[in-house]
Amino acid sequence: MRQTLLIAHLTVKCWLKQPMPLFAMMLFPLLLLGITYLGLKPLLDEKKWVEPFAVAIVDEDNTFETKLLMKQYEESEELQAVLSFQKTNGKTASEMLADNEIAGMVMVPDGFTQGIRRGKNIPVTVIGNPERPFQAELLQQVMVSNANLISAAQSGANAAFHYLRKMGLSSEEFATYRDAIITDFTLQALNRNKIYETETLSAFGGITPVEFYSLSGVLILLLIGGLFGMSLTARGEQTALRERLSLQGVRSSVFFFGNIISVFMLLVIQSFVLTLLFYSVTKTWSLLATAILLAYCLAVSSLFALCQEFFQRNGAKWGAGILLVVGVTATSGSVLPLSYLPEMWRSVSFLNVLHHTHNGLVETLFSGAGEWSLAGTLIGFSVVFWVFGILVITIKKRLPWSGQLPLHV
Secondary structure (H helix, E strand, O other): OHHHHHHHHHHHHHHHHOHHHHHHHHHHHHHHHHHHHHHHHHHHOOOOOOOOEEEEEEEOOOOHHHHHHHHHHHHOHHHHOOEEEEEOOHHHHHHHHHOOOOOEEEEEOOOHHHHHHHOOOOOOEEEEOOOOHHHHHHHHHHHHHHHHHHHHHHHHHHHHHHHHHHOOOOHHHHHHHHHHHHHHHHHHHOOOOOOOOOOOOOOOOOOOHHHHHHHHHHHHHHHHHHHHHHHHHOOHHHHHHHHHHHHOOOOHHHHHHHHHHHHHHHHHHHHHHHHHHHHHHHOOOOHHHHHHHHHHHHHHHHHHHHHHHOOOOHHHHHHHHHHHHHHHHHOOOOOOOHHHOOHHHHHOHHHOHHHHHHHHHHHHHHHOOOOOHHHHHHHHHHHHHHHHHHHHHHHHHOOOOOOOOOOOO
């Protein structure tokens, strides 16, 4: 144990002699986090997929019903998130469209309300701006949806008219009921100022996407930190130090555990910074979560120390490490929930240390159902990696072509 701590101490001293790679390794996760946040910010902000764009409304019918309809459109929170209505006349709307000041124009023709009364289909004209194809297509889809609502109202009014005719009402009574029914059915179809009924089904286990991906970001960045830590322990001066000490009788297993301790120390520092950022977003943390995160850092450092023992060349170590990061992340359910992944990937997730850590922290921080046994499970992963590492070292000693240096025990 004393030799292992000494090797870890010498490794850290080598890093401090040339601190630039160390600083790059420490700052890279924060840089990656910042770039990722800027890229995903429109997705994380509610109703900010697109900025609201202007649309001209031309009401040539100008009846009580169309004014009421326009009022509902203007007061709808759902439509306000994407559309900004501007009432104007046909000439001005055409000029604004030609000058690319609006994304499109909607023209309600004369006789539109009378057509609903008589059961005649008089369509609304929608003209999109070809210079804003995405916004024009979105406007078209919104108006198609609204047209379907109006068609439903018209169908209901027609059914009511048919029933009223059978009642033998006078012309005055029929006209009174007809106007009331048209207004009532239109309002009912548009659900009284609530055009869309929204129901959100979450695959994030009852937590918000921000909370889910904030936690995923912490764990994935620590995994990437383990990859950089492996590269730091495989630098030229580290290799030279290992060769000299090996000739003096220091066993390879000592270097193996020394690498684990040194990388673990770096990950602990990184985890402290990332945890502060996580807390600033979610306002939650706990002692159990700290123990789980430390056990995860130990497992990550052990995993990459094992990966390092399989290869002699740094290029091969980097390639294997990158594939390892991608594979572990893809099958963990921390980027896409497991319910979205193929059945084969879900069946092997129990072997994924990132999967266990992510699920455990979700339960600990957001469900209040975390258990200390998870920290023991993660330590168990570390022990398995240690056993495989010692096994690989033992096999390399017996293979003359492996490049393993002779040991003096």
